Amino acid sequence: MNEYLVPLTSACTLVTLNYIAMKVRSKMLFDSYEQFLAPLLTGLACIIMMLEPLPEALGLIDLRSLPVFMAGLRYGLPVALLSTVMPIGYSFISHESQSWFIILQDLLAPALISSLFHNKEYRRGFLDISIRHGLQICAYVFLLRLVIYGFLQGKLTWLYTIDQLFMLAIMSATFIIIIIMVNDENKSWRLQRQMELQANQDSLTKLPNLRSFMPIADNELNKRRISIMMIDLDNFKQYNDQFGHLEGDQLLREVSTVLQHHIQEQDYIARYGGEEFILLSTETDPLTLNLYGKRLCSVVTESFLHKRHYDQSPITVSIGISTAVAPQVNLTQIIYEADQALYASKHSGKNCSTLYEDIPVGNHKKNA
Incomplete structure (x- = not known):
């Protein structure tokens, strides 16, 4: 046995x-x-x-x-x-x-x-x-x-x-x-x-959130120069007021999908907060970045021709772009500069992109 x-x-x-x-x-x-x-x-x-x-x-x-x-x-x-x-x-x-x-x-x-x-x-x-x-x-x-x-x-x-x-x-x-x-x-x-x-995903848009974006951008910046784009949905408050928050949330989801499908393959986009998105790009050439930003603005406008504000104005985004002058610089500073460039785009009439280096010194946003 x-x-x-x-x-x-x-x-x-x-x-x-x-x-x-x-x-x-x-x-x-x-x-x-x-x-x-x-x-x-x-x-x-x-x-x-x-x-x-x-x-x-x-x-x-x-x-x-x-x-x-x-x-x-x-x-x-x-x-x-x-x-x-x-x-x-x-x-x-x-x-x-x-x-x-x-x-x-x-x-x-x-x-x-x-x-x-x-x-x-x-x-x-x-x-x-x-x-x-x-x-x-x-x-x-x-x-x-x-x-x-x-x-x-x-x-x-x-x-x-x-x-x-x-x-x-x-x-x-x-x-x-x-x-x-x-x-x-x-x-x-x-x-x-x-x-x-x-923990690392925005619950509304399903994009990465800022918490996951920062260490990835920091790690990339330690290896090479990068560019940061701040992307803001224009007149979003008015859209919310007119159609309600549920429609506003749906618009944010749709815009995030459009942006995600049209950014360059090696780039990384996340939701910054509210109606703002932040994009990490490995592109550093000013001319190419300017064309890149304009293309994203055009893509968003063309994708939402069926949606309009109460005054029939189109759905648009404004973009601010900043490029690190060298690897291992402060990421917060680049984001601040991109935000300054975004403010300049808003000030210029919206639905456009602006490079930080093209902003006159006197036009910088106060206490940004």
Whole structure:
């Protein structure tokens, strides 16, 4: 009877190894090297299972297949096959009897079968791994072993079948526990990611908020010169007063979408507050920036020809632009200068863009 406790011990060991691997993954920068670390950790788990041989009566040598199940299901065939390299090497080094047969049955076949149920979302963590897929993998491997045994022996014995059913139950229960652990870890990761997104995203426009914009702009400014654009929706108070705050909110959402779709690919836009947006641009040439600002003004006007103020004036934006004179200057100063340029655009009749360097000194906004 004690021989039936051995696979339970191996199963507990494997669950513990999976828990350790998940904690290592969460504490380290695992994602960048997952293509290499996943096969490495899976291969090590297989070898540890190989060090815990099962009683011969159970018809299995060990539980080396189980780590490969998860590798194939979660990461696909390439990672699953890479995961078998270390245990295959260890099998030959340890002079395991019937090495090629065991490798095909307990490593390569499980890698192929489990990868048939792979979903790319399993790897990214955005989708819970299906327990049904896990049970199907265990069932197919179980049937494969019965077929192989029947082919080699000429017939199946009841004792062998019962022992295989017992091992199927152990393998299935262990694999389900591992899947549940991985899914719980992924749920925690998705919840944390959602909370981070909500903290860094403007709830109305779904653009990044100023809190997330500042460190990104600071980091970019430490590496190179940048430009900042302050973009303000003209006459927004009057629009709110005429059509109501719900319509005003809808207009802000639509303007943010238009701006997001028409800025340069490498640029970064966020909601500054109220009806203002702030844009980080890697462009520093004054002529190009001026054309860029004018193009955004035109795009907004053309996109909202169907919407008008009470006096039939179009929906427009005003833009102020400032460029850092050198890397690592004060970001707050650049934003202040862009705000000064925005004030000049407003003073010039709105629906235009102004470079800070083009503003006469006497026209600077007071106490901005």
